Amino acid sequence: MVRRVRLVYAEPVLADAQDDAEDGSTGLWRAAEAGRPAGADRARVIRGLGGLSVLAGVLVALVALPAMCLTGVGARDAAHWFQSEPEDLDTAGVPQRSRILAADGSTIATFYYENRIDVRIDQVAPIARRAVLAIEDSRFYEHGALDAQGTLRALVSNLDSGQVTQGGSGITQQYVKNLLLTTSQSTEEQRAAKEVTAARKVRELRYAAALERRYSKDEIFARYLNIAYFGGGAYGIEAASRYFFSKSAARLNLPEAALLAGVIRYPYAYDPERRPGAAKDRRDTVIRRMAQLGWITRAEESAALRRPLGLRVHRTPSGCVTSTAPFFCDYVQREILTDPVFGATAKEREKLLKRGGLTIRTTLDRRTQKAAQRAVDRHVPRKNSARKAAAEALVEPGTGEIKGMAVDRRLGSDKERGKTWINFAADASHGSSIGMQAGSTFKAFTLAAALEDDMPFGTRLMAPRAFTPSGFRDCEGRPLKSSERLRNSADGEGGKRFSLVTGTHHSVNTFFLVLEREVGLCETVKMAERLGMRQADGKPMEQYPSFTLGFNQVSPLRLAAAYATFGARGRHCEPIAIKQITDPAGKRLKVPSANCRQVLDKGVADAVNHVLRGVLTKGTARGMGLGRPAAGKTGTVDNFSAAWFAGYTPDLAAAVWVGDPRGGYRHPMTSLCMDGRCYGPVFGATIPAPIWRDSMVGALAGRPASGFHRPPSHYFSKGSGEDRVELPDVRGLEVAEAIAKLRSAGFRARIGAAVESGEYPRGRVAEMSPGPGRAEPGGTVTLRPSKGDDAAPPRTPEPSGPPGPGGPGGPQLPIPTIPPVQRPAD
Missing domain, CATH: 3.30.10.20 (Trypsin Inhibitor V; Chain A)
Structure with a gap:
């Protein structure tokens, strides 16, 4: 018979503490080695081990002895079970932090539940590896899953005392304990990973043996270094090194390595920030242990002990709040959290982002983002006195890549002035914005529909001073009636004929209402839809005669992508922010596609570009040119409740909104004064166009200018359309x-x-x-x-002045000799 032994685990309550560390049991090991008299029960137990042929079986039988005695399971059965491969041992799923990167590879933001960066063993400084081994398990490379020497000593001591006072766990067993806790998916699993029972200890030992068979010692050690908690929210030695010393683990020196190694056992008790004294004492213990083992010289020991802690704390926040491109970052985050391609449920998608260790490479161009943010903040300051807001989205024609996204706010609760959680540049699905009426920027879609119908530039229509809608039908063929009289904006134009060109340049409301009726409301709506337009809440656009005046609520991002289609000669791409996602193993994940396709004939797009170029030179936005081929359209919403500008070159398109988050109709911009500067009524060219111009100039600086193509000749069949x-x-x-x-x-x-x-x-x-x-x-x-005689005198134009010298009846002056002029090149 064997005396039952009560197992009382002397483990700390903290899950992260490494309770079985070598140094923590040194005194108890020495007591056992000192030859302390053993009781008769202990002697009987040890003699009973002689019949076992496998040392592992011996050790597990001893550790599990009380449980086995109670259940009647034999030692040989226990040994066989112990050596079999566990089916539920999963080493995957350890949380790692994900990073969002700009197009140039720089970090935009980091997301994590646990701030962890996995590294290979050769990416950890040798001195740091020796420091951890010295204090945790100096014989790690000499023993297997179970340190026979250490465990037997612990068992002798435990059996003698009648309870478990020593652990003797090596690095492999500590890794197992951390792994079980870290990969727990439920409260029950977490409780099981921390429970103080013999069953848990036996399971950990069995898993440790399996891992020793499955991986090399270096791999196990690397996994341990990557999973251990070091305090400060840092998991793994790489994250800890960056947090406490602002350097990679590969560059750690002796005092720094010893500090991190010492922290592992009790991260809270030895926290270098909150308990520097305790942390230094612990660090010095590690240094002395390394010298005792002969792993450093006495001179190195002495020099290291004199060094201060030398902390250079660098915090890595999780999320977009502190990002240099916060609203673009938030857009990417929402893209992952809302798109089923990243997981069937919202919970799965959040887990992937915050635990998956993803590297998310985005389309963001740092120069473009900086230029846009600077322009937005300059013209509509974050805490401006009028409480107005501005937002801009910039998209690359032909690819749909979002190159920049700026809002004149900081990301955060709107309870604090100058902050908001709402991304005014994006749709509701990616920024919670319900959108804003886009005003006359929608006239470009009516223009495109007319040009697609082969209407020449010189087509002229009468623009009445007021217009009562009649003769309109929606796409279902239903007639639309309205008694509302629509008028032109404050420029007062109307009551005369305009061409497609001049009507666009002057943005005449009644002209476009007549033009929309001419080409068809449905054709105009379908043109906008082909160019990617929809309401910010995701719903199809509403169809009313005033569609061309931009009453639908949309986002700057959608509008920028639509205008980018013109710049790409009719090739439309859905706006995308993510180019590539890879997991920690380098495997690529599927990402949303831009789904680029030709939605407009190139010649039609060229014609649109030709007309909209004049807006910047002789129209409502004259003077807002970029010094390179560019086109665009102003937009002023009814009652000056908001103002827009959308413009583009063949290389970049952008849309800018300026308005009041509290509601444009309640807070119109009819006589705006902001931070000491007064504008009067705000049109699209007043604030939005300068923001666009400054953004585009900064974003395109140093890049060669691309030109537009000449429209097909049939558009000039009725002339240029100019005055x-x-x-x-x-x-x-x-x-x-x-x-x-x-x-x-x-x-x-x-x-x-x-x-x-x-x-x-x-x-x-x-x-x-x-x-x-x-x-x-x-x-x-x-x-x-002329084929005439060379001697014939040239005809001079008839003078229009009164008689006199040079006039009719006056003296004939000699004809000056003019040298021939070379014909200029085309």
Whole structure:
């Protein structure tokens, strides 16, 4: 018979404490080695071990002895069970932190439940490895899963005292304990991992034996170093080294390594920040132990003991609040938390982000983001006196990549002025914003629908001073009636005819209402949808005659992506923020696609670009050019409740919103004064366009300028669509001189067949078509040179002045000799 032994585990309550560390049992080991008299029961137990052939079986039988006696399980059965491979041993699933990276690889934000960075054993300084081994398990590379020598000594002591006072656990067993606790998925599993029972201890020993068979010593040691808690929210030696010393574990020196090694046993008791005295004493214990083992010299020991702690704490916050691109970061976070591609449930997706150790490479361009944030903050300061807000989204044409996203707020509770959780630049699914009315920026969709219907630039329509909608049908064919009289904005234009070009440049409301009726409301709506537009809440856009005036609530991001389609010559891409995601093993995860496709004929897009370029040179946003080919459209919402500008080059598109988060209709911008600067009524060109210009100039600085393509010629069949100007009379001039004069007046020229003329010398312009008078700029004038006699005097234009010198009836002045002008290159 064997005396029953009551197992009382002298373990700390803290789950992270390494209770069985070598140094913690040194005094007890020495007591056993000193030859303390053993009782008869102890002797009987040890003699009973002689019949076992496997040392592991002996040890587990001894450890599990009380439980086995109670259940009737034999020692040989226990040994067989102990050596079998556990089916429930899973070493995966250890939480690791995820990082969101910009396009250049720099870190935007970090997410974690446990701040952990896994490293290989060769990425930890050798001195740090020796420090941990010295204080935790100096014989780790000499024994197996169970340290026979240490465990037998512990058992002798435990049996003699009648309770478990020593552990003797090595690094492998400590790793197992941490692994079981870290990978617990429920409260029950966590309780089981920490319970003070013989069953838990036996299970840990069995798992340790299995791990020793499965992995090399170096791999087990690396896993231990990566899972252990070091305090300060740092899990694993790499995160701990970066937290306490702002350096990687590969660069740790002796005092730093000893401090971290000493912390492992009781991270809270030896916390270097809160208990520096205790931490230093513990560090010195490790240093002395290393010298005792002969792993450092006495001189190194003495020098290290004199060193201060030398902390350089660097905290790594979790989440987007402190990010340099907080709203873009929040967009990426919501992308992962809401898209089923990252998990079937919200809980699974959150677990993947905060435990999965993901490397999330994004589309964010640091230069673009910096330029956008600077522009937004400059024109609408974060804590401005008028409490207005601004948001901008920037998208790359042809790829859909979001290059920047700026809001003039900090990410946080709106209870604190200058902060908000709402991302005004994004849809509700990615920022909680319900969107904002986009105003006249929607006129571009009506323009695109008209051009797709092959309507020439010179098509002219009467724009009444007021417009009562009639003759409209939605996409279901239902007639839409309204008694509301729609008028033009404060510029007062109306009551005359406009072309597609001039109506767009001046953003005439009633012109676009007439144009929308001409091309069809449904065609306009479908054009916007093809370009990716939908309401910010995800619902389809509402269809009313005032659709072209932009009453639907949308986000800057959607609008920027739509205008990017024009810049990409009709190729639309869904906006994307994530380019690639890899897990800790380097495996790529599936990410949302931009789903790029041609939704608009290239020629139609070229025509849209041609018209919208004039908005920046002669329209509502004149003076807002970039010094390179660019196009755009202003937007002023009814009652000045908000203002927009959307613009683009072939390389970058952006949309800017300025308004009041408290409600634009309750707080309109009719006479805005902000931080000592007054604007009066705010149009799209007042604040949004300057934000756009400053952002684009900064983002594109140093990049070669890309140009737009010339629209197909049939769009010029009714002229350029520009307002008529004076066409100069070039008859009698040398051909090259005539061409230069026409070009300077905004016209194009071509050379026709020569004609008989007795009025003009050979080679001079005899006829021009159309003739002198008022014409649309950009039109083509055909010049026909004379076949006449070289001696014939050239004709000079009839003077319009009164009689006198040089006038009718006055003296004839000699004709000056003008050197020939070379024809300029096309």
